[in-house]
Amino acid sequence: MTNPPRVLIVGAGPTGLTAAVELARMGIIPVVIERSKTPSNLSRAVGILPSSMDIFEASGVDIPIRAQAIPFESFIAHDHGKVFANIKLTGIKGRNNHIFGLAQDQTEKHLRDKLIELGGDITYGAEFxxxxxxxxxxxxxxxxxxxxxxxxxxxxxxxxxxRDALHIPYNGIDLPQDWSISDVDATGWQNPKSFQAFLLPNGHVVVVAPLEATRFRIISNTPDCLDSLPVPMDISNIRRTAQFKISVRQAQTYQKGRVFLAGDAAHCHSPVGGRGMNLGISDAACLAGRIMRGDLDGYTAQRHPIGAKTLKQSEQGRKFVTSTNPATRFLLRSVLRTAQNYSAAQRAFVHRALDL
Ligand SMILES: Cc1cc2nc3c(=O)[nH]c(=O)nc-3n(C[C@H](O)[C@H](O)[C@H](O)COP(=O)(O)OP(=O)(O)OC[C@H]3O[C@@H](n4cnc5c(N)ncnc54)[C@H](O)[C@@H]3O)c2cc1C
Structure with missing residues (x-):
């Protein structure tokens, strides 16, 4: 191995860009290739968890993110047109004690800008x-x-x-249900800094999350999230609307020789809990640190169990939130009501839901 090692990163999503920024700030400028011809302007992930902000702080990329992102104030749950739980998201332990909402394309932009500032670059239109x-x-x-x-x-x-080139199996399941997603510009939205869930009959749910001051993400386990939203929203522009299906899969190993997998290449799961991007960011920071220390072989042993635990928790959350069983729905409402009434229960709920 040359010193410093020559590193190739395939993919300029949040995982690849975080790995590149982390390596660059510690002295290794990697080659980054991206199949798309230009950066994406579409957002998937919304929530940036404190664990990711801890990582971003090291390079200073937290600064533009903090300036643009919306710190979520609370999680508000509605049923039959009424608020039945309002759980503060401000009592999180730790130095970075907010969950921030920001469109993924903007998070990627800030990482890209930081990489370029550190002397790195991305080659677009280059497919591995x-x-x-x-x-x-x-x-x-x-x-x-x-x-x-x-x-x-x-x-x-x-x-x-x-992963295919390494012949590593990506074990798991593809769920049959259609989910829908839409990003909209809207003014006058109720509680614009809160993450809100609207429970609907038959285990359906619509979630609205702030991306910027007047930009919102709507997501639902129905085929049309805009149509399913049970309250009016003054939408001036629909940036995109799409359907997607959920897969729950994990690579059997994250490493073969000196080739590593990180982020969605290593694992994927439902958006319930908002953990996918954050898990990839943590993989990337861990791997970059190990590359710098020359300590590569424990990467799978360290990250695979964390990925497996996240997949399990996210599936438990998805099943709980989308259950059609009246007893489970009753339990869901009870848990949320209890969580809002006691500050210790609020903290416990938020820490458990997000594995903080
Ligand atoms: C609807 C939806 C909502 C979500 N919401 C959240 C959320 O709120 N919070 C959260 O944490 N996560 C969320 N996620 C998950 C999150 O979007 C992903 O976990 C995250 O994008 C993974 O980042 P990544 O960099 O690993 O992969 P990607 O973002 O998929 O990036 C991979 C990159 O690699 C490039 N590429 C692919 N093949 C090649 C090749 N052969 N050569 C070169 N380049 C290549 C692609 O073009 C792409 O740019 C959501 C996902 C979906 C679908």
Whole structure:
């Protein structure tokens, strides 16, 4: 291995960009390739958890994020047109004690800006196709030219070509239900700094989360989240609307030789709990730290159990929130009502729900 090692990062989503920023701030400028021709302007993840802000603080990327993002004030749950629980999200323990709402494309923009400030760059329109690994390194062809690297990080999402090249199984299930998502501009929205859930009949739910002062994410386990929203919203612009399905999968191992998987390439699960992007950011920071220390072989042992635990908790949360069983719905309402009434219960609920 050369010193410093030559590192290739495949994918400029939040995971790949975090790995690149972390390496760059510690002295290794990686090569970053991204299949898309331009940065994405679509958002998937909304919530930035304190664990991610802890990581972002090291490079200073937390500063522009803090300036733009919305600190969630509370989680408000509605049923039959009435608020039945209002749980403060401000009592989180730790130095970074807020959950921030920001569109994923903006989080990526701030990471990209930081990477460029640190001397790095991203090659867009460059698709990873295959690799060949031997004792002295890894050969990868980029835009028709052959390159050698010491370490490759596959941060190329759920359909990871890096994972396929390593023949690593991505075990799990694909859920049949259609979910819908929409990003809208709206003014005069009620409680614009709160994360709000509207319980509907038949185990359905619509969630509205602030992305910016007048930009909101609506997401539902119905085929049309805008149509399902049970209260009026003064929408001036629909930025996008789409349907998606959920997969719950995890790579059998996160490492083969000197090639590593991180983020959605290593795991994916439902958006309930808002953990996917944050888990990838933690993978990336962990891997970057291990690369700097030359301590690579414990990466899977460290991160795989954390991924497995997150998948399990997120599935428990999804089943709980979308259950059609009246007893489970009753329990859900009771848990939320109890959580709002006692500050210790509020803290316990938030810490448990987000595994803080
Ligand atoms: C509807 C929805 C809502 C969500 N909400 C939340 C939330 O609130 N909070 C949260 O934490 N998570 C959320 N998530 C999950 C979150 O979006 C993902 O976990 C996160 O984007 C994963 O980041 P990543 O960088 O690992 O992968 P990606 O964001 O998928 O990035 C992978 C990148 O690799 C590139 N790429 C792919 N193949 C190649 C190749 N062969 N060569 C080069 N480049 C390649 C892709 O173009 C892409 O830019 C949500 C997901 C969905 C679908």
């Amino acid at each position: 196709l295959s690799l060949a690994q031997d004792d002295s390194g890894i050969s990868v062809s980029i835009l028709g030219e052959a390159f050698r690297f010491d370490i490759v990080i596959g941060a190329d999402g759920t359909q990871s070509a890096v």
